[in-house]
Amino acid sequence: MNKKITVGSVIGILILVFFVFLQIFPFYLSLVWSFQPKSFRQTSSLNLWPESFNFQNYVLAWKESDLLRGFLWSLIYSGSFTFISMVIALVCGYIFGKKNFHGKNILFFVFMSALMVPGEILLVANYILITELGLYGSPIAVVITGLVNIFGLFLFKQFMHTIPDSILESAVIDGAKEITIIGKIVLPMSMPIVATYCIMTFTGQWNEYLWPQLVLNSVSPYDSVQIKLILFRPVIDGAMNHPYAYTLRMAATMIALLPVIAFYFAFQKYFVSGISVTGLK
Amino acid sequence: MKMKKFLKKYRNDLTCYALLAIPFALFFLFFLYGFFRGFYISLTDFDMRYVSSRGINFVWFANYKEIFSNANFINGLKHTFIWTVVMLIGNNFFGLLMAALIVRVKRGGKAFLALLYWPSLVSAAIGSQITLFLFNPTETGPLNIIIGKLFNLPPQDWFINEKTALPSLMFLPFFTGFCMKMMIYYAGLRSIPSTYYEAASLETDSRAILFFRITLPLLSPVLFLNILLSVMDGIKIIAPMQLNTPGNDYTISAVYALYIEAFTRTNFSQSFAMGFVLFVIIMILTLIQNRLKGEAIVYE
Numbered sequence: 015m016n017k018k019i020t021v022g023s024v025i026g027i028l029i030l031v032f033f034v035f036l037q038i039f040p041f042y043l044s045l046v047w048s049f050q051p052k053s054f055r056q057t058s059s060l061n062l063w064p065e066s067f068n069f070q071n072y073v074l075a076w077k078e079s080d081l082l083r084g085f086l087w088s089l090i091y092s093g094s095f096t097f098i099s100m101v102i103a104l105v106c107g108y109i110f111g112k113k114n115f116h117g118k119n120i121l122f123f124v125f126m127s128a129l130m131v132p133g134e135i136l137l138v139a140n141y142i143l144i145t146e147l148g149l150y151g152s153p154i155a156v157v158i159t160g161l162v163n164i165f166g167l168f169l170f171k172q173f174m175h176t177i178p179d180s181i182l183e184s185a186v187i188d189g190a191k192e193i194t195i196i197g198k199i200v201l202p203m204s205m206p207i208v209a210t211y212c213i214m215t216f217t218g219q220w221n222e223y224l225w226p227q228l229v230l231n232s233v234s235p236y237d238s239v240q241i242k243l244i245l246f247r248p249v250i251d252g253a254m255n256h257p258y259a260y261t262l263r264m265a266a267t268m269i270a271l272l273p274v275i276a277f278y279f280a281f282q283k284y285f286v287s288g289i290s291v292t293g294l295k
Numbered sequence: 296m297k298m299k300k301f302l303k304k305y306r307n308d309l310t311c312y313a314l315l316a317i318p319f320a321l322f323f324l325f326f327l328y329g330f331f332r333g334f335y336i337s338l339t340d341f342d343m344r345y346v347s348s349r350g351i352n353f354v355w356f357a358n359y360k361e362i363f364s365n366a367n368f369i370n371g372l373k374h375t376f377i378w379t380v381v382m383l384i385g386n387n388f389f390g391l392l393m394a395a396l397i398v399r400v401k402r403g404g405k406a407f408l409a410l411l412y413w414p415s416l417v418s419a420a421i422g423s424q425i426t427l428f429l430f431n432p433t434e435t436g437p438l439n440i441i442i443g444k445l446f447n448l449p450p451q452d453w454f455i456n457e458k459t460a461l462p463s464l465m466f467l468p469f470f471t472g473f474c475m476k477m478m479i480y481y482a483g484l485r486s487i488p489s490t491y492y493e494a495a496s497l498e499t500d501s502r503a504i505l506f507f508r509i510t511l512p513l514l515s516p517v518l519f520l521n522i523l524l525s526v527m528d529g530i531k532i533i534a535p536m537q538l539n540t541p542g543n544d545y546t547i548s549a550v551y552a553l554y555i556e557a558f559t560r561t562n563f564s565q566s567f568a569m570g571f572v573l574f575v576i577i578m579i580l581t582l583i584q585n586r587l588k589g590e591a592i593v594y595e
Contacts (some may be wrong), residue, residue: 023400025399029406030411034410040426043437044428046438055435056437057434058443062439102318121319121363121472125322128322132530134532135329135574136333137554138553142332142343142563158321160307161318161321162322162325164326221416221420223538223589225532240419240421244420244421255431255433257435263427263428264428266424270418274416278413279409285416286409
């Protein structure tokens with residue numbers, strides 16, 4: 015009995031290790047390739063180790079792809095989007111979760127019905143609207159359309175149950191204004207959900223490419239890092255398919271990947287708790 | 296005097312409305328207005344270039360009729376269907392497998408969870424660069440070298456060939472796109488009390504019986520959630536097609552067809568018609584799912 019479990023669990027761990035390997039392998043190959051010298055030609059066998067570590071590939075890719083500007087704009091987009099949409103979701107969640115007013119249920123139903131609307135319809139509709147508003151090509155257009163995060167609003171409303179009414183009532187008796195109550199009581203008490211929401215929204219917005227690419231000009235000074243990476247197609251000796259062009263592309267890709275990986279391992283526990291909040295509630 | 300009384304009586308309501316005003320305005324503009332205007336445009340001959348000269352005229356359901364003779368949309372629906380079914384099977388199978396294996400790991404299970412989940416944070420742009428590198432159609436492409444070594448096959452032109460284009464696109468997401476599903480299955484498996492297994496182990500020794508009689512029924516709400524998520528993600532698929540194989544007829548998806556209709560051909564009314572066809576499909580699937588879910592949850 016005891017031995018059978020051991021054999022089974024060893025096989026289980028081997029399968030897990032195999033999938034960990036399977037997920038890393040494409041990235042590993044790209045990493046190897048990103049270091050290859052310009053003269054390198056891969057022909058008959060797969061190179062699992064670079065001929066030499068050419069860090070100048072990275073310097074060249076960094077310069078040519080203009081990723082620095084992309085990173086800065088991505089930070090601006092993701093940071094402002096996360097902050098404003100969090101405030102909106104928190105305020106709305108608090109009002110729908112804790113307050114009573116005329117028309118509350120109807121209004122809440124109207125908000126929630128948006129969960130059914132597929133994003134593709136809104137993608138085209140909002141593109142037309144943004145153009146008509148004269149916001150086409152402006153960085154505001156990148157963030158403004160999704161600021162009301164219906165799912166976030168729902169999450170915050172659900173979370174309000176954990177805040178006792180008595181605390182809010184005593185604040186009202188003390189004469190606190192709604193803004194003060196939200197800032198001084200509701201926000202600090204919602205910190206677990208705020209952290210999870212912010213981290214998930216930040217990464218979601220960071221990885222977004224479709225909408226930003228649509229509302230910015232094809233090569234815009236406001237391009238995010240994702241767009242910079244998509245548009246990065248270096249031409250070497252007149253050829254886009256030149257092996258060294260791939261080397262530079264992989265170097266740029268690795269640069270873009272690095273902060274994501276660092277962010278993931280720094281905030282890993284929030285991603286796990288985020289799933290249990292968003293997935294099972 | 297009257298004003299003061301009114302203010303006092305409705306003070307609470309007014310505060311709430313004031314705080315909701317900006318969110319509602321944004322919501323109205325970018326959700327409600329967009330949705331209803333999209334439907335209106337889908338019934339007209341709206342064309343951004345001629346709105347001032349020709350105006351907007353109702354053509355009713357002509358756009359809806361026309362999109363079903365649009366090759367892009369028909370191919371797109373077909374490929375979207377294939378993509379959704381394949382990803383539904385692959386991601387849920389591997390996701391459940393990984394979650395079930397991790398739950399049984401006594402020490403360090405969390406580490407596996409972390410090591411298997413990170414690819415979900417890799418953006419479509421990064422994924423596309425890496426996919427294009429791996430599937431490089433020349434003889435120096437990594438995948439061409441691998442198949443040459445393993446199966447002695449000549450270099451393939453993956454995305455360009457009608458037969459291999461869609462399978463090539465699905466290859467990596469099929470095997471590695473299980474991250475999110477794995478997390479949800481893991482949370483679901485963890486919520487099953489171990490006392491159930493202890494009680495059942497007095498009756499049977501078979502893992503298979505335990506899995507099919509206890510795990511699967513208790514997991515059915517999670518299973519339904521994951522299937523719904525897979526279907527919703529599948530219907531929306533555009534990124535791999537748009538980034539890896541732009542304008543390729545062999546891989547075009549329904550949403551990519553909609554995208555091309557709107558932004559390459561500036562045919563907004565037909566693109567909205569496609570959007571509303573997808574909307575109806577999503578609604579029907581959600582209704583079916585709700586019916587099935589109602590029957591499946593009796594175990595709880």
